[in-house]
Amino acid sequence: MDPLAGLLSGPRARQAFLLRALLDPPWSMRVQDQAPLTLVVMVRGDAWVLPERGEPRPLRAGDVALFRGPEPYVVTDHPDTPPQVVIHPGQRCTTPTGESLSQAMDLGVRSWGTNPQGQVVMLVGTYPEVGAVGALLLDALPALVVLPGAALDSPLVPLLGAEAQREDPGQEVVLDRLLDLLVVMSLRTWFARPDTATPPWYAAQDDPVVGKALRLLQNAPARPWTVARLAAECGVSRAALARRFTELVGEPPMAFLAGWRLALAADLLAEPGATVASVATRVGYASPFALSTAFKRVRGLSPREHQRRTAAEQSGAAGATPGG
Known part of the structure; x- marks a missing residue:
């Protein structure tokens, strides 16, 4: 993705x-x-x-x-x-x-x-x-x-x-x-468009090395990634990947992965039947507690609070009618 x-x-x-x-x-x-x-x-x-x-x-x-x-x-x-x-x-x-x-x-x-x-x-x-x-x-x-x-x-x-x-x-x-x-x-x-200022991580998708690294992180966030393992998958040295990734994306590979995992977690938690444990496994956290700690630190509320808020918002959107 x-x-x-x-x-x-x-x-x-x-x-x-x-x-x-x-x-x-x-x-x-x-x-x-x-x-x-x-x-x-x-x-x-x-x-x-x-x-x-x-x-x-x-x-x-x-x-x-x-x-x-x-x-x-x-x-x-x-x-x-x-x-x-x-x-x-x-x-x-x-x-x-x-x-x-x-x-x-x-x-x-x-x-x-x-x-x-x-x-x-x-x-x-x-x-x-x-x-x-x-x-x-x-x-x-x-x-x-x-x-x-x-x-x-x-x-x-x-x-x-x-x-x-x-x-x-x-x-x-x-x-x-x-x-x-x-x-x-x-x-x-x-x-x-040539006159559009695209965000660094979007433009970096076209880079043969960083683009591949981004797709690996985005498509398989649950893998136990390290910079060394990611560099090996991309066929470059650890130092070369870290330098080029940070230059093009604006943050190191593991920082990007941490943000991506939490963004995915927020969306997966909104799916029917989702649990903190199941989402933690899907996005690469070792335990529900680890996901909860990171989620609350970055987003200011717990995964369960996020689920309740999202469910209420979806319920309101589902009830919308044209001109009603």
């Missing part, structure tokens, strides 16, 4: 919130749902994004935007249009004064807005959580990423739009997977 795959694997890719927004001008929405990741595809028409901090950005038909929460932002037909709709946590939708819009803007299956034939059509996919592994990647993103439509010429966009209007068996799983693919392709496209 690399960080990009880890972002959307396991429970983090389930129960994503997806809808089509169909709107006629003037329209303006303030989004303050605190979601860690939201994708918006401009299917038809144009829009503006007003970040909480930063300059307004235009969105043209075909463009893809990624929003890294939890900061609020406004999506609007024009920067001067005041917000008419507020999107709250749990995708609750109200007027700026608090009146519910759950019925007034419901346009049918995963469709929401002011007019079923709206001049503006947007696909909106929101992840209520991305997990600890995903946070490693999201922390490297700016608050707003805009990809021109020409940069992401993908058949996934019309396919996702068509599937969003269907209610077949297993449809939620289909939509989650399509949304995952579109997000991964968008992130890959963004990080491949």
Whole structure:
């Protein structure tokens, strides 16, 4: 597993919130749902994004935007249009004064807005959580990423739009997977741009030695790794690996492994039926006590407290309904 795959694997890719927004001008929405990741595809028409901090950005038909929460932002037909709709946590939708819009803007299956034939059509996919592994990647993103439509010429966009209007068996799983693919392709496209400042550990994946070492640590965290053993697997000396790894990744191999193990542990603890003992074994800790000690030292709460908090957050996300 690399960080990009880890972002959307396991429970983090389930129960994503997806809808089509169909709107006629003037329209303006303030989004303050605190979601860690939201994708918006401009299917038809144009829009503006007003970040909480930063300059307004235009969105043209075909463009893809990624929003890294939890900061609020406004999506609007024009920067001067005041917000008419507020999107709250749990995708609750109200007027700026608090009146519910759950019925007034419901346009049918995963469709929401002011007019079923709206001049503006947007696909909106929101992840209520991305997990600890995903946070490693999201922390490297700016608050707003805009990809021109020409940069992401993908058949996934019309396919996702068509599937969003269907209610077949297993449809939620289909939509989650399509949304995952579109997000991964968008992130890959963004990080491949020459003007994008990629995090050191992401760029190091292309190095023939350090990239191999990273994949070994990421794919087999439970192995009893030492720098010497890792260097032998990579075919270089211990000193050469330690020097080059630290230079490219920004921290020594064992420090990276410790952080990776704890990030994986945080995500695995959220899986149904997970125990501290089973997770400790899977990520390379000698005992549940060793995992608990490290987890609390770094994250400020015990694994069991983390499980309870995550379960409560997932329960709230599962209860979210479009515009509710």
